[in-house]
Amino acid sequence: MPAQLGDKLVIAISSRALFDLSESHQVFEQEGLEAYRQYQIAREDQPLERGEAFALVQKLLHINTLLEGDSRVEVVLLSRNSADTGLRVFNSIQHYGLSITRAAFAGGRSPFGYIPAFGCHLFLSTHADDVRSTLDAGFAAATILASGIRRESGDELRIAFDGDAVLFSDESEQIFQREGLAAFQAREQQNAHQPLAGGPFKSFLAALSKIQAEFPEVADACPIRTALVTARSAPAHERVIRTLRDWDIRLDESLFLGGMDKSAFLRAFGADLFFDDQEGHCQRASGVVPTGHVPHGISNLQVTDE
Structure with missing residues (x-):
């Protein structure tokens, strides 16, 4: 067979x-x-x-x-x-x-x-x-992306993800880019109990989560640690949390940065790889951790059309 x-x-x-x-x-x-x-x-x-x-x-x-x-x-x-x-x-x-x-x-x-x-x-x-x-x-x-960054030795695998257009669809990002931050936050608050549609990395995170579940639920027992590193902040955080709960997918850490530069936080997390859809974010992140650009969603459509 x-x-x-x-x-x-x-x-x-x-x-x-x-x-x-x-x-x-x-x-x-x-x-x-x-x-x-x-x-x-x-x-x-x-x-x-x-x-x-x-x-x-x-x-x-x-x-x-x-x-x-x-x-x-x-x-x-x-x-x-x-x-x-x-x-x-x-x-x-x-x-x-x-x-x-x-x-x-x-x-x-x-x-x-x-x-x-x-x-x-x-x-x-x-x-x-x-x-x-x-x-x-x-x-x-x-x-x-080329960076020359080499992660410290150790067995724990650390992967960080951006949210919109990576783990989630870019439906909310489209609102943000067309109508601005206030409209985005209002929509997310209004739809807090409505799960976001999955983005291109949902299945990959789900597969990682299944492997994590095979290890004991005690400190330092699991060799995989994941993090959400997103520009979202309150009140747009609730929809993300409820979406992951609806998916029954595990994330170990969630950073809601409200537009702050992600680089220092990615260095603190110690990511072996960080995924983001926005090329500018990726270029800055690649100076501190290995980074993968995800050319998906409205931000990349704009780049293509230029």
């Missing part, structure tokens, strides 16, 4: 998000595909340096160890490389002892079409077009 991944949390990651391929990519940009191919083959036994999302992947896979062999997390490599040029990537995976065994090498084309086949909950890439295509297909995805 064919292997199934349906009961696992499945994360797809591109080779450039997992490893630092900046030098080889520069060869590709300046000298072309054949030069890139020869460059990778000549160095296929030289391990690549860790990329922006390496620590995240390492901590995700460590969860399987803590569950004593019950493999609940699967990481799949999706790459625009061919298998020939991608051999160095797999050799680097083995060098670091990462339990990644499945991959799709798309030979120069976008690999996002394989996301439904693998049943992925999340796709992380440095290629913005692939990320947009994945979001348009109804799956969570983010463009990993």
Whole structure:
């Protein structure tokens, strides 16, 4: 019977998000595909340096160890490389002892079409077009920004999410951008008992929450910690709290910042990865924590139309 991944949390990651391929990519940009191919083959036994999302992947896979062999997390490599040029990537995976065994090498084309086949909950890439295509297909995805930030060692996985257009739909953000803060707050207060529609990361957070539930409810027993870091404040907080309660989804921490810059709070939380839909927020956050831009919702439609 064919292997199934349906009961696992499945994360797809591109080779450039997992490893630092900046030098080889520069060869590709300046000298072309054949030069890139020869460059990778000549160095296929030289391990690549860790990329922006390496620590995240390492901590995700460590969860399987803590569950004593019950493999609940699967990481799949999706790459625009061919298998020939991608051999160095797999050799680097083995060098670091990462339990990644499945991959799709798309030979120069976008690999996002394989996301439904693998049943992925999340796709992380440095290629913005692939990320947009994945979001348009109804799956969570983010463009990993270059930052050079390296999280401290430790096994606890910490993931932070923006609210509107990430965990939730952008329905309220549309009101804010069209009619202003007062109209937004009035609408949220009026609809406090009406759950928000889910955004692109709802399913991913739900899958994380299910794994968290497998650990004892005692202090420091769970290796996953999540946080909502949102520009919302009272009175717009109540609808968020009631929405998560309606979804029966766990969030460990919730920060309602009322428009304050998120960077200091993300540093204090110690996020291994932060997801936000607004590019300006992401650029500032990437100076303190690894950050993924989620090009979804009205804020990104405006950028596209410029």
